[in-house]
Amino acid sequence: MISRLLVANRAEIASRVFRTCRSLGIQTVAVHSDADAGLPYVREADVSVRLPGNAPSETYLDVDALLHAAKRTGADAIHPGYGFLSENADFARAVGAAGLAWVGPSPESIEAMGSKIGAKRIMRDAGVPVLQAPAEPSDSDLPLIVKASAGGGGRGMRIVRDLARLDAEVALATAEAESAFGDGTVFVEPYVERSRHVEVQVVGDRHGDVLVLGERDCSIQRRHQKVVEEAPAPDLDRTVAAAMHEAARAAATAIGYVGAGTVEFLYDPETERFFFLEMNTRLQVEHPVTEEVFGVDLVALQLAVAEGASCAPGRSMDRPQAHAAGLRPFGHAIEVRLYAEDPTQDFQPQSGVLTAFEIPVSEGLRVEAGFAAGSEVSTHYDAMLAKVIAHGPSRLAAARRLAGALDRARIHGVTTNRDLLVRILRDPDFLAARVATDFLDRTSVVAASDTGEPPRQLLVAATVALAEARRDRRVVQHGVPVGWRNVTSQPQVTTFEPDLEVAWYGGRDGYVVDGLEVASVTPRSVTLVQDGIAATYAVRVDGTAVEVDGPVGHARLVERPRFTDPADAVASGSLLAPMPGTVVRVAVAVGDVVEAGQQVLVLEAMKMQHPVAAPHAGTVTEIDVRPGAQVAAGEVLAVVEEEQG
Structure with a gap:
């Protein structure tokens, strides 16, 4: 029986596991980097340990530090969460060698599915349909997709629609995969247009039994990363779904899978055929939709299997709600x-x-x-x-x-x-369930x-709340109404970035804005009346930044200063960092002539690579950074002087 569990992960993932542990009476241990010390999950655990390391992105990958934390806190088991080391066979072995229970599949299963290239070979031998990559791609094979062999989550993945771009996209995918997974191996396969991403939840035990808990649709994606997931998969022929379930069972059985895992398929609605994509040898981010429709706790199932329970029909797993054999899905669940x-x-x-x-x-x-x-x-x-x-x-x-x-x-x-x-x-x-992997591109x-411009109601609410906030901060003339003037020859004007103006009048009778009546106002709440219909907007003022929420949506607005500090001005043609990150590649040199849209450099942030392109044709006159440089959002990276004439 597990008594104290360390979760080798962070944030929402750790919180999710802790919740089940509390219900089962299992004590919990959190680990954290310096950057995560203030996050809620650290306080939710019974005890927490700071992991050493000066590079936050590498902190959770330090196997020795994680095992040392488990030893210091008296943990007798480790749950890897999902991400980081959750699909690392060496970590699973190290946990076992340290005498700790590993809440996950065997190292051999992780290794078998760790390489997408090798996994396809195993699945083909098990009778699971797979996509065949062309040996020598030609124009007739387009579109193609480049994928990282060792990872997922959209990293190291690129769609190729022009064969001339294949080598460049392979290079980008390789660099991204190396950064995210430590393995730059990639492969190429056909890209199925208008396909759907359907995956099947499985749970295997040490007795060779595999429980199948239905399927999920995860087709709506951006950058090949899931955004919306749901269960059951909508508008999926149940005969096809049953075939997927059996293929997933065969996949799990082929590698002797133990624990909770997901077998992912690419489904072609036109032909009603499906193909093996990969097997995630861990719990998935989207597992809650399966829990909701089946009424089970997948983390509890993981823990029960780790303690040796069986998930076969008719056998108890000694966990509330954990014996899911024979249960049917009820209703529908959607996760965003x-x-x-x-x-x-x-x-x-x-x-x-x-x-x-x-x-x-x-x-x-x-x-x-x-x-x-x-x-x-x-x-x-x-x-x-x-x-x-x-x-x-x-x-x-x-x-x-x-x-x-x-x-x-x-x-x-x-x-x-x-x-x-x-x-x-x-x-x-x-x-209408018209979902596919191109949903965001197609709609x-x-x-x-x-x-461009937020709804006018949000702009007006932000304007008057900002004025009220400034009145509250006054140290003199408290009796003078906001915006009061002796001669109202022209309105007050508040300007928000980039160029949003609101003209308004203030005085003894309150605020006057064309088309809208300001019924009540404080720095935190504004009620506006339009055509006899009143609506209240919640407002938060923080300096010159204003956040507004209301029936017409949300807006985050920043007031433009009346005067610009010359120190904040940048040269025309300056390329600014769109976000904080690390420069991983500089593709040009000072003096180079570039075309509009040509890649100048590449930034890496949050494990993704973001190309920064020339805003116009011209000559590179400055390069202010080099590979490895840490940059802040808005920092000047380079200058491209525009061609004249």
């Missing part, structure tokens, strides 16, 4: 991943301090978060803030419940994909993010 990223800027990761983080929870809703108000989102790790899950009697009911919860959430301080998620959940194509939900 809430990321700190900007969909209008090609999903660039964001960092900063969360000044507010409130997601309403009610019946049928579940939030698994790694952050709280006041937490800092660093550039060292994945940009996911939380998973929000809704369960309902039908798919439409679950989607409505989830969209409503996100709509009412207050998330301030960091740009997120929250509004995009709401649009996806309310999109007619999504509601207008992303383009709708870049509408």
